[in-house]
Amino acid sequence: MTILKLENVSLSLDEKPILNNLSVDFWEGHIHAIVGPNGAGKSTFSYVVMGLSGYKNITGTIYFKGKSINNLTVYERARLGISLGWQEPARFEGLTVAQYLKASKKDNGMSIEEAMGVVGLQPQEYLQRACDKTLSGGERKRIELASLLVMQPELVLLDEPDSGIDVEALERIFDAINILKERGSTVITITHSMAVLKKAEHAFLMCHGSIIDKGSIDKISGYFENKCIPCGHKNIPVLGEVQQ
Amino acid sequence: MNDKREIAKTLYKTMGLTDAALNDPDIAHLVINGNMVVGAHLVPGLVVEPHETQNGVTVAMKVLAGSIIQKPVHLCFGMLPEDGLQEIIMDVTIEEHAKVSILAHCTFPNAKNITHKMQANILIKEGAYYSYLERHVHAPGGLITVVPHAIVTVEKNATFKTDFELLRGKAGIIDINYETTCHEASLLEMNAKVNGIDDDDITIRETGHLKGQGAVGVLTTRIAVRDNAKATVYNTLTAHAAFARGHVDCKEIIQDNGVAKAIPIVEVYHPKAHVTHEAAIGSVDDKQLQTLMARGLDEEEAVDLIIQGLLS
Numbered sequence: 109m110t111i112l113k114l115e116n117v118s119l120s121l122d123e124k125p126i127l128n129n130l131s132v133d134f135w136e137g138h139i140h141a142i143v144g145p146n147g148a149g150k151s152t153f154s155y156v157v158m159g160l161s162g163y164k165n166i167t168g169t170i171y172f173k174g175k176s177i178n179n180l181t182v183y184e185r186a187r188l189g190i191s192l193g194w195q196e197p198a199r200f201e202g203l204t205v206a207q208y209l210k211a212s213k214k215d216n217g218m219s220i221e222e223a224m225g226v227v228g229l230q231p232q233e234y235l236q237r238a239c240d241k242t243l244s245g246g247e248r249k250r251i252e253l254a255s256l257l258v259m260q261p262e263l264v265l266l267d268e269p270d271s272g273i274d275v276e277a278l279e280r281i282f283d284a285i286n287i288l289k290e291r292g293s294t295v296i297t298i299t300h301s302m303a304v305l306k307k308a309e310h311a312f313l314m315c316h317g318s319i320i321d322k323g324s325i326d327k328i329s330g331y332f333e334n335k336c337i338p339c340g341h342k343n344i345p346v347l348g349e350v351q352q
Numbered sequence: 353m354n355d356k357r358e359i360a361k362t363l364y365k366t367m368g369l370t371d372a373a374l375n376d377p378d379i380a381h382l383v384i385n386g387n388m389v390v391g392a393h394l395v396p397g398l399v400v401e402p403h404e405t406q407n408g409v410t411v412a413m414k415v416l417a418g419s420i421i422q423k424p425v426h427l428c429f430g431m432l433p434e435d436g437l438q439e440i441i442m443d444v445t446i447e448e449h450a451k452v453s454i455l456a457h458c459t460f461p462n463a464k465n466i467t468h469k470m471q472a473n474i475l476i477k478e479g480a481y482y483s484y485l486e487r488h489v490h491a492p493g494g495l496i497t498v499v500p501h502a503i504v505t506v507e508k509n510a511t512f513k514t515d516f517e518l519l520r521g522k523a524g525i526i527d528i529n530y531e532t533t534c535h536e537a538s539l540l541e542m543n544a545k546v547n548g549i550d551d552d553d554i555t556i557r558e559t560g561h562l563k564g565q566g567a568v569g570v571l572t573t574r575i576a577v578r579d580n581a582k583a584t585v586y587n588t589l590t591a592h593a594a595f596a597r598g599h600v601d602c603k604e605i606i607q608d609n610g611v612a613k614a615i616p617i618v619e620v621y622h623p624k625a626h627v628t629h630e631a632a633i634g635s636v637d638d639k640q641l642q643t644l645m646a647r648g649l650d651e652e653e654a655v656d657l658i659i660q661g662l663l664s
Contacts, residue, residue, distance in 0.1 A: 158642075158646055160642050160646075161638065161642065181645070181651075182642055182645040182646055183645040183646075183648055183649060183650045183651070183654075185646075186645060186646050186647060186648040187648050191646050191647060191648075192646045194639075194643065197643065198637065198639040198640045198643040199640075200640055200658065200661050201603070201661055201662055202574075202660070202661030202662050202663065202664040203657065203658075203660075203661035203664070207657070207661070211644060211647055211649060211657055212647040212648075214648070255647065259647055259648070
């Protein structure tokens with residue numbers, strides 16, 4: 109069953125097209141990965157679905173559980189069950205980790221302590237720390253995932269969930285993604301990482317603001333690794349070479 | 353005597369505190385309502401001589417050389433009436449190698465037109481330590497004018513830390529002016545946090561003169577202004593000696609029709625001294641706002657939480 113559907117969605121920023129007549133469906137309860145080169149529009153896709161300011165002026169329609177969410181604000185989309193984990197999460201001067209997680213907490217989400225355990229951070233060590241620049245990038249990233257675990261949204265958008273994460277902590281990130289799925293969330297990861305891609309059940313290849321291919325992980329990862337990464341066209345898809 | 357005790361308890365209650373501190377023999381306190389001393393208790397090493405005047409009190413406070421006052425001394429300056437003037441004149445001496453922390457509460461819970469003025473002369477002698485946390489609780493409306501001014505001298509190896517907090521109620525007209533002179537290897541930290549609403553008018557002048565070699569000074573200001581409130585912050589650090597180090601850090605958040613100004617002034621008169629400054633004024637950080645909204649907080653809830661963090 110489709111939980112999220114984008115139909116002919118386009119967005120330009122400063123007159124530069126970023127999303128280009130994008131149409132794609134995502135299935136409820138599954139883990140999806142969107143891969144593509146830098147500048148393909150992957151992060152923009154997640155911002156558009158979340159409805160962030162500066163990313164609302166789209167053409168086309170975004171459907172969540174069959175209803176258009178085009179006119180909804182960020183928090184209205186969040187209350188419907190959509191949330192986003194940023195590639196570089198915001199730092200909050202003066203707020204503790206506990207306060208940030210408490211603000212994210214919803215009834216059906218994990219307890220704060222349990223979520224901290226999943227992402228490998230000791231609650232007694234971290235909850236009273238400031239959620240600011242004194243945290244390392246990896247620590248802040250794991251707290252971002254914990255905030256999604258305590259929220260348990262129906263649809264989780266994860267922008268580069270592995271960036272800034274060391275190898276040891278990467279398994280914790282994968283654990284968190286699996287737990288989100290087991291507890292009923294649909295997950296869409298935005299990634300360059302083959303490791304993250306291979307944890308997904310469905311893969312999408314994005315180039316120049318469009319989904320140019322989709323399918324099994326093996327198919328998309330093979331194409332991405334062998335063609336996209338060395339591609340010299342820089343977001344100008346060679347359409348004859350894909351979807352074969 | 354019982355009436356005074358009840359007034360002291362009432363003042364504490366307006367701060368959201370119990371009167372436990374008033375009953376603790378190890379905690380020194382001085383409680384002033386208007387121009388009346390309604391409670392006083394001393395501990396060894398601390399000398400406090402209050403005198404009632406027509407519009408307030410003069411307080412001579414001394415911590416004797418080498419005395420370490422273990423628990424924070426409670427000072428409470430308040431006015432329960434709706435109108436009036438309270439003038440506090442403080443003469444503070446922290447003698448050599450003495451140490452004391454002051455927890456000062458200023459409460460004007462019923463204010464309609466109150467002016468609270470303080471003029472302090474503070475001398476922190478060699479190796480001594482003095483910290484002063486001044487926490488205000490104001491009525492939600494009415495006009496309150498708060499004018500705390502201080503001249504501070506921090507001698508060799510001494511420490512002066514001050515925190516000014518006005519986060520509850522309507523700030524009113526705030527005119528803070530602290531000027532501190534720091535001698536060799538001394539430490540100065542001045543922090544101010546104010547939440548301005550309605551038509552509040554906030555002016556903060558904090559000045560540190562790092563005169564001695566190795567003196568260190570940090571001035572930190574956090575202000576939020578909403579509605580039609582205004583805030584102007586003058587942070588000045590001057591460094592006059594080798595290895596003097598200073599930093600000025602001012603952040604102001606504005607919402608609605610609020611207006612904020614920051615005027616950081618750094619002056620360095622010695623090639624081996626170093627002073628830095630940073631100032632940021634603007635609306636709530638968009639990424640912080642959208643992060644919280646993506647967790648389901650509406651814009652007002654998100655702004656409140658961000659400001660709560662900034663002023664915490």
